[in-house]
Amino acid sequence: MTIATDWNMLLVKGLPFLTLLGMGLLLLVIEVLWWGKDKTIMLILSLLAVAASFYFAWDQWIQNIPWSQQLLVFDRLSYIFDLIFLFCLLITLLISRDHIKREHIERGEYYALLLLATVGMMMMAHAGDLMVLFLGIEVMTIGAYILAGIKKRHSKSNEAALKYFILGGIAAGLMVFGIAFFYGATGSTQLSILNQTFAEVDSSQSVLIFLAVALILVGLCFKIAAVPFHFWSPDVYEGAPTTVTAFMATAIKAAGFVALFRVLFIVISLTHIPWVPLLSTLSIATMTVGNLVALRQTNIKRMLAYSSIAHAGYALVGLAAAAKDNQLSEMALGAIVFYMMAYAVITLGAFAIVVAMGHRGDEAEEISDFAGLGQRHPLLAAAMTVFMIALTGIPPTIGFIGKFYLFASAIEVGLYTLVVIGVLNSVVSAYYYLGVVMTMYFKEGAVYRWPPLAYLLTTSIFLTLLGTLYWGVFPKDLFLMAQESVRQVIF
Amino acid sequence: MGDPIFFYLFATIVIGGAIGVVFLSNPLSSALSLIFSLAGLAGLFVLLQAHFLAAIQVLVYAGAVMVLFIFVIMMLNLEDCKKHLKVSFASLIGFVIALNLAIVLVMHVSAPLFDDGVSDKTFGTIEGVGQLMLTRYLIPFEIVSLLLTIAIVGAVILAKKDNPKETT
């Protein structure tokens, strides 16, 4: 049962996460040894690690030599998600510095935990084994619990951590139970082996398998905050420090989806299960609930939390389309990958602006705090307008392209109802996204002199804005990249 | 060791302990029930020829996790923990849901007999488990170590009292 592992190969292929891992641990050491107050060195080291890791992942993506070590797989799908995580991490790091200084949570562990949580996500993306997948989830999630609760002085932050922890614990329990049954049904937790044994699953074992799949799906749906497993997300997003929220809303969601991919690739061959109705229902419930409740929010972070739920719902439209005919269609999967990128870019931009709005002692988390921004700071308001428009899904932004591909892929397989509901939902969402724009431009707000924005924040807003607009007008290459990534997936 | 009496003994301990955890009002009693339950589980592990795991179970849970729990209970000196159990509407629904899930699980979990012959002499021993863990499962093993690192760091930064200088 031993596997002859080519460790050199593993080292090369694993460089993206090994780099982050090494730097994360190094930061922990430095934090202990470094007595200076200024943590800029930590930020610089983290950014260097991200850059190196990005280079390695990009290089591997370009080389495109799929390789599998049974427990870990290295294909384009995993590398593209590595790149998405790294982009989210990059923007999060850029917007973090000023925020965590204001909040007195600037410490080396903050950076280290961000890096290590990203390693967990990458484990999920590279998982060839349910156990690795699960442990990746746990590394990511435990990192997120801590980051959510890191503002110890604030009751809300602690409450967020507590809620996240308890609900996450239940989800973990369910998932472990599911994986255990999976092991029981197939004799292994390795996904590639499962793929072969699945064809031979007989009826006496099928119950075990179904039970296992159901419980694992619950755990994954929890991570992507699909209704009715979404309840944690608004509270956690609101309570956590804004930068951490930005990270959770984008990277963790993307990680949840890649995990869902990995599992679905295998279990989709269970033809007894009507996948399309299941995923459609999940998708409809998720986007509708997300959008309807978002209408009523006055806190921008909470609003974005519900909006992120709704966007998970849109992405599930693609998954339902992909699951049609019990084989995952490339176009729909590519559309989801693209949507994850689009959503990450836009949402990070929106959060960057929320961070930029804050001051010492006043975090400006209410939508009403945006009143009059159009006059106080037209550039910031213009950027926020673009992000809101992009989230609504209006051309010429990446948000429109993303939705368009998703819905087109669903139309292609004939899921008309789902698309109609999806489009209607995006009509509804126009209401609350534009509410923010309205507040910025059409309401009078306090007039005070705007302090100059920090360079890192400006950079991150600029980057996300550029991405939102550039890929909105020239989405071709990015989409082809997404499409290429799902072409040769190792099962 | 295949005697059914042991199985029933340990199973009763496990389930009884679990019931104790859920329904005893004093958290200290709950914690003790948990030890019972998990020790019973270790017994079941022994019956399943997982000797090493059973030892680890006792060590980790009775030795570490429980101490941690009880330590926290003592440290917090909780007054309101002894509140009598409130049966709210929500918890009633919870009861129904859990019951349903149990029924679904028990009804459908049926598997054939044990495969009797475990030929491998190292089955369940430190040697066997360790061999597997450090070769085939080396990567998850490393991830777990990462997990523990994160957890320790996290627990420290969360639970450590802030330096009062920083608060100003």
Next chain:
Amino acid sequence: MDTLVLGISLETLAWLIPGLPLLGALCNGCATLMARRSGQVAPKPLITFLGVGTPFLSFMVTTFLFFIIRSTHHSIDTAPLFTWMAVDDFIVPFSLYVDQLSIVMTLVVTGVGSLIHLYSVGYMAHDKAYDRYFTYLNLFLFSMLILVLGNNLPMMFIGWEGVGLCSYLLIGFWFQDPEKAYAGKKAFVVNRIGDFGFLLAMFLLYTTLTQQGVDMRGGSLNFATLEAQRQLLAPVATTACLLLFVGACGKSAQIPLYIWLPDAMAGPTPVSALIHAATMVTAGVYMIARLNFLYLLSPDAMSVVATVGAVTAFFAATIGLAQNDIKKILAYSTISQLGYMFLGVGVGAFSAGIFHLVTHAFFKACLFLGAGSVIHGLHEEQDIWKMGGLRHKMPVTFLTFLLAVAAIVGIIPFAGFFSKDEILFQTFMRGHRVLWAIGFATAGITAFYMCRLFALTFLGKSRIDPHKEAPIHESPLSMTLPLMILGLLSLIGGWIGIPEVFKGHNYFHHWLQPVLGAGTLINESAHMHGTELILAVASFLWVFHVGLIALILYSQKLDWIKRCVKKMDWVYNILRDKYYVDEIYDFILIRPIHWLSQQILWRFGDEQIIDGLMVNGSAKTINLAGRLLSLMQTGWTQHYALFLAAGALGLVAYFVL
């Protein structure tokens, strides 16, 4: 086409048409942002130069291209600037298509657009946000040109969304006023409903073509591809056309999605003239004409279009009878005239519809700008009962307004006469007698309310507040010049399409023949001329008399009117209150929900500007659902755990049972 003009290829010229306004918008936008950053206002001359200059240049280029096309009879299909989207076989190139139809539309958009830009210089002169205004206006022009010139449906859709967005920004331009901001949002959301139809239609067309295995590497959903493959589209034509028509209804304010347009008058008047009269709202008509080959496949969809058009025309005109706000009257009249255009394209007379679109752009822009001039002169007074006798004080405005009224009423030989009569004649000839009768009646009503508006504003005695009276003055040249040009166009604009019966050559229809083919006119043979002449004369006499009566009544005999109104007050009230549509929606839908929510859940507060099933009714329902759902978010972890467990149980049951 590699013809070079002064070393510039025609394609480059075509790209310049939308490119120039975009350049203007970008430069103005940058100037605005940079100026605001340092707390100043961007230099006005620069903004004016860029903001007005670029559309004007664009107009020059368009004119040039027009003459090229006229001489060569070729359309210009540019090579893609870049490929916008490419997935498998779904390819959307970003390229332009300039043919006889789109060049006409482009001429209108850039021409009238330039004039309105010029007018804005005077109108917005004292506005603080002068620079921002021109940025939006240029951006609007760019989007509109993309809509018109795009060579495929997705590009049209980008423009479609773009104009909606700019319209939203411009309606809510004076943002201190929450009501105006609300109007902007309402317009936007109603338009989104329309867009939803458009989007679905696109998906449908694409899927149909894919399933038939059509090779679409040259660009999916190109108009040329669609036209070539129209036989394959026949089975889905009705559905697709109706879905597209939903989009057109939203954008062009037809029943039942018309409710946003009157409220959209909250924006600055030049914006109303440009967006809500001359260009954007006609996009729906243009789209149907563009896709005429598709609509011809589905007689059912056509008759829906025609019927909705005729009914809207009538309905809006009657509401216009009893409105007192000068811009509201013009808004309802726009809806009504758009109804005519849909009637025209709906009965298959595409060129007649486009013809009316063109003349309407002239005279309605003139009317709006004239109204703007009046409002400007009277310091933001919009109630026509507080005007009167303005002919002496504002002679230029008066004269141009007169020309435009004559045009919309349909007096020979003004622009509106030829276009409107063309539509009515075509409707009659194609056997839609009932629709013709509605259209005919509407013409009379139009004459009545337009003359009423005119008489109350310019004729009779002054009813202006005495202390406001003194400073009234004629508007500056930058405002009157566009008025004069548009007034002139209202007179002569229709002469491009004089039918043969009036010894004309019907240039306009011949011009569009290559694009619209059979969809232009029923062959005008000699024996039809009799009918056409009778109809035209009858229509002329009808509107002339009605208009005259209105003029006399409202300028000389106001006391009669008042007595009449008193006697007939219920009719008047019904009309004034827009048939109580808002209230009916309110009663049927909103009240019960309202009551329910008050009794059971919450009170709705005082945000009660209830005006419409489509917007507020559903908005309320949605809001209610949102409230219910957000109640589930109790903040108690245990409840969350409960939902999680229930969900898990549900999923397990789904899988296992």
Next chain:
Amino acid sequence: MILLEHYLIVASLLFCLGLLGVLFRRNALIVFMSIELMLNAGNLVFVAFSRFFGRMDGQVLAFFIIALAAAEVSVGLAIIVVMFRKRGTIDINEASLMKG
């Protein structure tokens, strides 16, 4: 004769008792203990199947879960300690600042 399914039934009961504990109790400590029960139910399934297949993979996996549970508990207890400092209670339903 004790069959595989006997063990699975014990595991299922243990799991549901754990879930019930989470849904039923408001004391955060006991909620954590209940989560431990759920994780351990998974372990029992792993070990039972490991014996059933005669392969030790399941035991290794159970080993990982034990480590994971320990990690979770340490973080969870830290969160509780912070909560107690902030609010003086560890009733999970007292933490409901955020809702809606």
